[in-house]
Amino acid sequence: MKDKIYVLGGAQTDFERNWSKEGKGVIALLREVIDDGLKNINLDYYDIIKLNNQGRVACFVGNFIGEYYINQGHLGALLTEVHPAFYGVPSARYEAACASGSVALDAAMTKIRANDYDLVLVIGWELMKTVDSKLCGDYLGRAALYDEEAAGIDYPFPNLFGRLADETIKKYQLEEERYLQNLAKVSTKNYKNAKKNPNAQTKKWFMNEEQASLRGTVTNSLIGGKLGISDCSQVTDGAAFVALASEKLINEYYGRDNFPIVKGWGHRVAPMRFDTKMQDSAGSKYLLPWTRQAVVDAYNKANMTIHDIDFFETHDCFTSSEYAAISAFGITEPGSEYDAIESGLTDSNGDKPINPSGGLIGCGHPVGATGVRMFLDLYKQVTGKAVGYQLNKADNGMMLNIGGSATTNYVFIVGNE
């Protein structure tokens, strides 16, 4: 891409925290992540005020459904409750279910490329622990076609991604036991990776391959089709913050240009309804062809291939979605994803690590925050700042953030110049 978007850095809250139990609300959450983020990029609120007086800064908020979890909409403007520095700063909220953070990132980086602002602050967040898990599942059902796919169903998304597992087995004529064992390996890897990530939700939780395989037992009950609790990301509170800047701003404020840049992106939206998605993909070798297309678009924009990507952060809302992402990324041909898993290729010490952060299953999945958290993890890895879970080789990373049942697909490539 010809217009450079520099990634200054950011911050993430500890996804282990339950803000409701702490007696803290959204303003505390946002204040904390923005305070940390500004500190990490060596800016303060006075810089925001100064840049705003010059009309050079704006904020982009990713959130799925704060309207339900905390009874609040108009979520861009909510930043004015966090700090007076945001008075007058352009802001808005961006939504595509669990890919909301990526919509905010996309809008923000486009503003840099159009020379509208020199600094854009992207904040993704969700407070989900304000309600019990059943109600939480119903709220999330509004990311699917609610009346048809979610209303009256206890856990609509585990159900849909359980069906994705069934369809994967069917399309590629996989041996069910081997496939499920592969999903257990995905889950185990992501829990294991999370143990090294100080901000991961599950860093103190127990998981091993035996436990992940014992689906349908008391400690790993079935939650959607063949999928167990171990295949599933958990309800999470959290926020992530990323700052992007123009070349002008980094020259002016930092006097150096060795920041990572955004090298490519892709955005494709598949049919919303799961059944339609499957009908639409019947003639494709990919189960999720639009997911693949978003990846291809990002490679093309970056003029890169799979060989240039050192690691991946992907949307493992369920193990079945990470499984499908392996071929979408081009790591294997579709139908041969098990090769990458069984050979250890996607482990953190493999050649194509996936989710060194722990991903959604290990690190956590505060839905509106996830895209921004993934993007921040690309930044951390390529700058050697992924303390505890740093990869050996990490010059270029790709992320895939999805909304709904792989309906919205957003891909970004971040790397060093």
Place this chain on the structure above:
Amino acid sequence: MKDKIYVLGGAQTDFERNWSKEGKGVIALLREVIDDGLKNINLDYYDIIKLNNQGRVACFVGNFIGEYYINQGHLGALLTEVHPAFYGVPSARYEAACASGSVALDAAMTKIRANDYDLVLVIGWELMKTVDSKLCGDYLGRAALYDEEAAGIDYPFPNLFGRLADETIKKYQLEEERYLQNLAKVSTKNYKNAKKNPNAQTKKWFMNEEQASLRGTVTNSLIGGKLGISDCSQVTDGAAFVALASEKLINEYYGRDNFPIVKGWGHRVAPMRFDTKMQDSAGSKYLLPWTRQAVVDAYNKANMTIHDIDFFETHDCFTSSEYAAISAFGITEPGSEYDAIESGLTDSNGDKPINPSGGLIGCGHPVGATGVRMFLDLYKQVTGKAVGYQLNKADNGMMLNIGGSATTNYVFIVGNE
């Protein structure tokens, strides 16, 4: 602005319609407005498919709170239920309460300027008549700081804009009776204008200045502070569609370049809480200085002044907001808005017509659609297509779309080259 954004046209549903009573839902609403809009710009669904195969088209959806009204989120992806042509087309939803349509417009036009897409389709919509007006008011309360400003209050926004009326009287030491009479004139004008707009909600409703002045009576009850029902926009179902294009696309598809263009824009967000907003503006001669700043930003980007603008579409969610907009636009000094109203300057046959469409009070206010509807009305006027309510002189128009209690402020200028 150096990068040209061409306005191809669009469509609006008849805001008089109650889609729930017709037994129709959101898919029917969207299908109808998109069908009409594509026809009006001489494109069809095959063009969308073709452009999408080339990665040149995307959709931007403005909606405030479909999560409540129709139990549905992920509102960009919902377009795939409207027509298979949208399979694979990038789409997302954009939100800033009643300014949601403008967030979508802004993101869409920025994509054109960054050369990401050549055609962007912007669809604003809200179906509000799925619930009764009291519940509707509570839902809308999520555009304010809900816990502090809306929870447990019957009609939070009439209350907040009633307070805006009180603050206007106080700040400019106005005679209350005269001010309220001015608001009655605003209301009467907008109802009158709406009678000529075939898509207006109130085209068959009765209103005159006497009726608008008799607040606190059976037929015009008080709804928020000193404001009566006649000062208030009504619950509306509706959608609006606008298509924007790059220079490349219009050359390729239309072989002419005499489309209107976007000449300027402004986006500023004031403190969310009404009390804070008033404290923040205490030192300013404007009651809503960030609203004014958004207007100034748009003038500066367009290299224009008030003298270059022939007409305005503004956010008269309440008469008190249109009153405040008069000085924000620069039509009068702040505190002298009554001059413009009493002299007839803002009537459709005046020199600075405001809301020739009827505005939110006359035309209707399906909240997520409003910004897009205003923008479409700018297009219609500058191209001579505002059948029934066409102004004599309309080369350049400005719109102001606000979210919350004048929290989010979006301004666009559309005009002929």
